[in-house]
Amino acid sequence: MARTIIPFGPQHPVLPEPVHLDLVVEDEVVVEARPSIGFIHRGLEKLVEKKDFQEFVYVAERVCGICSFIHGQTYCQAIEEIMQIPVPPRAHYLRTVWGELSRIHSHLLWLGLMADGVGFESLFMHSWRVRESVLKIIEATTGGRVIFGTCKVGGVRRDITADQFSEIRKQLDKIEKDTREITNVFLTDSSVKDRLVGVGVLSKQDAYDLGCVGPMLRASGVAQDTRKLGYAAFKDLAVEPITRSEGDSFARCAVRCDEIFQSIDLIRRAIDRMPEGEIAVKVTGNPNGEFMARTEQPRGEVVYHVQANGTKNLQRFRVRTPTFANLPAMVKTLQGCDLADVPVLVLTIDPCISCTER
Amino acid sequence: MSEPLIIEAIEVGALVDRVKQFRQDGYRLVQISATRLPEQVQVTYSFEREDRLANLRLHLPAAEAKLPSISGVFWCAFLYENELHDLFNIAVAGIAVDFHGKFYHTAVKFPFGTSTSPAPSPKTASPSPSPAAPTAKPTPATDPKPAAAAAS
Numbered sequence: 309m310a311r312t313i314i315p316f317g318p319q320h321p322v323l324p325e326p327v328h329l330d331l332v333v334e335d336e337v338v339v340e341a342r343p344s345i346g347f348i349h350r351g352l353e354k355l356v357e358k359k360d361f362q363e364f365v366y367v368a369e370r371v372c373g374i375c376s377f378i379h380g381q382t383y384c385q386a387i388e389e390i391m392q393i394p395v396p397p398r399a400h401y402l403r404t405v406w407g408e409l410s411r412i413h414s415h416l417l418w419l420g421l422m423a424d425g426v427g428f429e430s431l432f433m434h435s436w437r438v439r440e441s442v443l444k445i446i447e448a449t450t451g452g453r454v455i456f457g458t459c460k461v462g463g464v465r466r467d468i469t470a471d472q473f474s475e476i477r478k479q480l481d482k483i484e485k486d487t488r489e490i491t492n493v494f495l496t497d498s499s500v501k502d503r504l505v506g507v508g509v510l511s512k513q514d515a516y517d518l519g520c521v522g523p524m525l526r527a528s529g530v531a532q533d534t535r536k537l538g539y540a541a542f543k544d545l546a547v548e549p550i551t552r553s554e555g556d557s558f559a560r561c562a563v564r565c566d567e568i569f570q571s572i573d574l575i576r577r578a579i580d581r582m583p584e585g586e587i588a589v590k591v592t593g594n595p596n597g598e599f600m601a602r603t604e605q606p607r608g609e610v611v612y613h614v615q616a617n618g619t620k621n622l623q624r625f626r627v628r629t630p631t632f633a634n635l636p637a638m639v640k641t642l643q644g645c646d647l648a649d650v651p652v653l654v655l656t657i658d659p660c661i662s663c664t665e666r
Numbered sequence: 667m668s669e670p671l672i673i674e675a676i677e678v679g680a681l682v683d684r685v686k687q688f689r690q691d692g693y694r695l696v697q698i699s700a701t702r703l704p705e706q707v708q709v710t711y712s713f714e715r716e717d718r719l720a721n722l723r724l725h726l727p728a729a730e731a732k733l734p735s736i737s738g739v740f741w742c743a744f745l746y747e748n749e750l751h752d753l754f755n756i757a758v759a760g761i762a763v764d765f766h767g768k769f770y771h772t773a774v775k776f777p778f779g780t781s782t783s784p785a786p787s788p789k790t791a792s793p794s795p796s797p798a799a800p801t802a803k804p805t806p807a808t809d810p811k812p813a814a815a816a817a818s
Contacts, residue, residue: 342763346752346770354777389668519695519742537669537717600671600712600719613699613710628697636742 309334314647318347322425322651325661329654333647341642343635345664352666353625360620361387361595362461368612371627372663373454374417375605377403377410379627380459385539386601386614387461393591397541397583399463404541404578405476406446406456407603408571413442413454414606415564415571416487418658419494422561425655426503431493438486445479448472463588473579484572491565504558508641508653511555518636522608523567524657526551527559534604545577557656564658567606594620605630607658629663673710673721678733681711684722685736688713693720695736698746700754702778707731707754731755737762745769755779 312333318326326347332340355367368383369376381403388395420435443453449468450456458466468476494500510520515528525532526549533549535542550566552559595616602611608630615624634657641653676684693713701708703725711722726733733750735758737743747758748769755776 344765344768346768346772349770349772351772351777516694517740517742519740598671600669600721602669602719609696611697611712613697613712615701624699624701626697626699626701628699632745633697633742635745 311339316650316654318344320651322421322655323659323661324421325659325665327654327659327661327664329642329650331642331647331650336647338642338645338647338650341639343639345635345661348661348665350665353627356622356625358621361616361622362591364622364625365460366457368625368627369455369457369459371629371666372605372660374414374660375410375607375663376454377456377459378407378603378605379610380456381407381540382601382603382610382612383614383625384459384461385603386599386612387595387616389599389601390595390597390614390616391461391591391593393462393589395463396586396589398467398585399587401541401578401582402464402466402468402587403459404545405468405575406450406458407540408574408578409442409446411571411606412483412568413439413446414658415568416442418564418606418655419490419561422652422655423494423500425651426500428497428500431490431500434486434490438483438490441479441483441486445476448475460588462591463586465588467587473582477576477579480572480575484569487565487568487572491568494561494565500561501558503649503652504561504656505556507557507649508645508656509554509556510637510641512553514640515555515637518640519633520608520637521630521633522605522658523560523563524608524634524637527563528555529553532609534602534609537602539601539603541578541581544581545574547574557652560656594618595622607631607660607663608633610663627666629660629666631657631660631664634659635664669719671721672719673723676722676724678724678726681722681724682734682736682739685711685739688720688722689739691715695740695743695746698743698750700750700756700778702728702754702780704728707756709733709750709756711736726756730757732757732759734758735760735762752776753778 314331316329316331317323318328328344330342331338365380369380371379416435416439420432423431447453450458458464510528512529515525531549531551535547550563596618598615600613611628613626617623638657693715696712696714699710706725707728708725713720735747744761744763747761748765750756752770
């Protein structure tokens with residue numbers, strides 16, 4: 309059968325950011341997908357030569373416009389390990405609260421995009437309506453909506469008051485109730501399931517071999533979650549990875565739905581156990597050494613490799629983002645799929661090209 | 667939380683065999699990164715199994731940096747290896763999906779091709795380097811394969 313190459317992207321309705329695929333199709337079946345990225349590579353890693361290691365927290369936060377806080381947190385953790393800075397326990401807990409709020413709003417954003425991708429516009433709007441409630445909590449506690457600017461080397465810049473925690477609890481109850489209604493539609497509505505069940509199946513072995521991370525990996529049955537390493541407050545707050553065994557697009561959606569409730573529970577537990585005390589310590593001197601910090605972003609494990617040589621500028625800053633790690637699996641799941649399923653499959657890795665083009 | 671930084675020094679010739687060993691032992695490839703030093707390029711391969719991170723590290727002469735591809739062992743390495751080429755001017759032989767310098771569209775060719783920082787300090791946060799692995803004969807890189815064939 310004759311083969312045709314269909315270009316997908318770099319501009320496409322399901323893609324808020326540019327990524328390109330050459331889809332080799334026979335009839336309407338994709339037999340090969342050739343990815344192209346790099347259209348907007350920003351060179352943030354190189355910027356470490358110009359910004360000192362404390363200023364660079366702002367740059368790290370801007371690696372991504374969705375999971376920005378955890379980028380800043382991971383960077384700070386790497387520097388704090390190198391400099392052996394004793395971060396106050398309250399700062400660890402505050403970082404955990406903001407990190408989990410980031411995960412909730414990122415997953416709700418993804419649910420909205422997925423609803424839009426399958427043509428369920430009202431579900432898209434409801435998902436983003438609930439997400440707005442999360443953004444309001446973030447705005448009230450940090451002053452920002454997606455770029456928080458609260459993380460710094462040695463702790464955090466802002467505290468959350470008891471009154472604010474009380475209000476967050478009330479809001480979380482409402483968010484949980486509203487999210488339950490939305491996820492029930494995602495997980496039971498036939499028009500959603502028809503587009504997701506059995507589409508883009510990735511086996512457990514393939515997911516592991518291809519270096520997948522995050523919900524993409526856990527939806528194929530691998531119980532891997534970097535929060536188990538016990539960074540920040542996770543040394544006190546046990547996290548059991550949420551997994552599914554089907555490995556299809558529906559499983560990836562279901563994992564993200566369940567992770568929203570897991571994050572709500574984690575925030576409640578963090579508030580319950582919130583220690584009193586300082587939120588930051590003074591940092592003096594320059595880092596000298598090397599560390600590889602790993603945390604769990606909404607899209608999966610992020611790796612920060614930091615090398616410092618005792619000067620104010622780091623010698624090397626390198627970040628391996630979760631989307632980068634999930635691209636090979638995306639290529640794999642596209643092989644053999646129907647052309648009409650390509651947008652859904654691209655969406656199911658929750659691609660963040662901003663991260664990838666750091 | 668302080669995850670130990672375990673780094674095993676290795677020679678280029680032993681790379682592919684050592685990576686095969688990691689694969690056989692059930693590790694996954696986490697990342698490949700490079701650091702430009704004054705006269706060398708330092709390349710670090712990171713693997714993980716059961717939350718344990720292990721790293722291989724080698725040094726290449728900056729003038730003619732060459733590496734064999736490990737994408738025949740870990741197919742997903744093709745992304746990192748194209749990155750090594752486009753950002754650091756490292757010639758990687760036998761990448762499963764070779765973009766031939768078109769992976770990143772950078773304004774400056776090989777932006778990390780020259781060093782601007784002083785030599786590294788030997789001090790590390792959690793220094794626990796293993797002894798250098800024995801040098802093996804250079805292992806030929808695998809032949810390039812089309813994406814569909816390699817991933818299936």
